[in-house]
Amino acid sequence: MSEYDSLQRFLFEDLGIRGELVRLDASWRSVQERHPYPPKVAEQLGQALAATLLLSATIKFQGSLILQAQSGGPIQTLVAQATHSRGLRGLARWQGEVAGQSLAELFGEGRLVLTIQNEGNEPYQGIVPLEGANLAAALQSYFALSEQLPTRLWLAADGQRATGLFIQELPAQRRSQEDWDRIAYLADTVTEAELLKLPRQELLYRLFNEERVRVFESEPVAFRCGCSRERIEGLLAHLAQDAIESIAHERGLIEVDCEFCNRHYSFDPIDVSLMYSPQIKPPSSTTRQ
Structure with missing residues (x-):
């Protein structure tokens, strides 16, 4: 070994x-x-x-x-x-x-x-x-x-x-x-x-x-860093929907950085809407730079 x-x-x-x-x-x-x-x-x-x-x-x-x-x-x-x-x-x-x-x-x-x-x-x-x-x-x-x-x-x-x-x-x-x-x-x-x-x-x-x-x-x-787009979505989805949607529409994007590995995640208003939809889940995707 x-x-x-x-x-x-x-x-x-x-x-x-x-x-x-x-x-x-x-x-x-x-x-x-x-x-x-x-x-x-x-x-x-x-x-x-x-x-x-x-x-x-x-x-x-x-x-x-x-x-x-x-x-x-x-x-x-x-x-x-x-x-x-x-x-x-x-x-x-x-x-x-x-x-x-x-x-x-x-x-x-x-x-x-x-x-x-x-x-x-x-x-x-x-x-x-x-x-x-x-x-x-x-x-x-x-x-x-x-x-x-x-x-x-x-x-x-x-x-x-x-x-x-x-x-x-x-x-x-x-x-x-x-x-x-x-x-x-x-x-x-x-x-x-x-x-x-x-x-x-x-x-x-x-x-x-x-x-x-x-x-x-x-x-x-x-x-190994445990961050992923799915995990970040899950964290955001647990926050108040009105506040998250308001920020997304006001700024155009919600941006989240992982401090452990420096990966950058971006979510536009459509991504945010899909997070709160019980019928539609956003597809898995690679990290957006």
């Missing part, structure tokens, strides 16, 4: 501890191609995407997991989404110059929202303060408060790759504190350069060569 754009699971079979390693290459560059992010913003968005893939692999669901950071600081919004099929997308909004290293410097006061949208179920949402030395530390606080499972993350991103390492004690399989402390200590020796540069198997061997580790088949990851 490819070394690139993949999620790798592994298991310490004798210890009741699971791990994951994610590498985003072309998929991460595809996200950056949609918007020209400043380096500090891109670094945080890349780390958020890696984290979202890692967290999505810990649950069984059909839908998406969304990680959102909201603040009043330089980076105002950070959104990363991963689906059960390992598709990802993300975006960020910022204002002014973005500098510094800590969450306080980059975001200011804010919160971290984790939403699981599972088909056929009500969305689950967890919220924690956006606090700690970095995004990994804030997510570890989420697990400590909501999941109550020992969890550690290491995240890194540059212009070419976003990556992350994750370890967690398995539910109902708690072993000795000494085992967990040892694995966490070994993982904590990883450097940002190693996360970004070392081949996957070499990295795992470097960290855990004295442990019994079972490595599973890796899973491919890709950039």
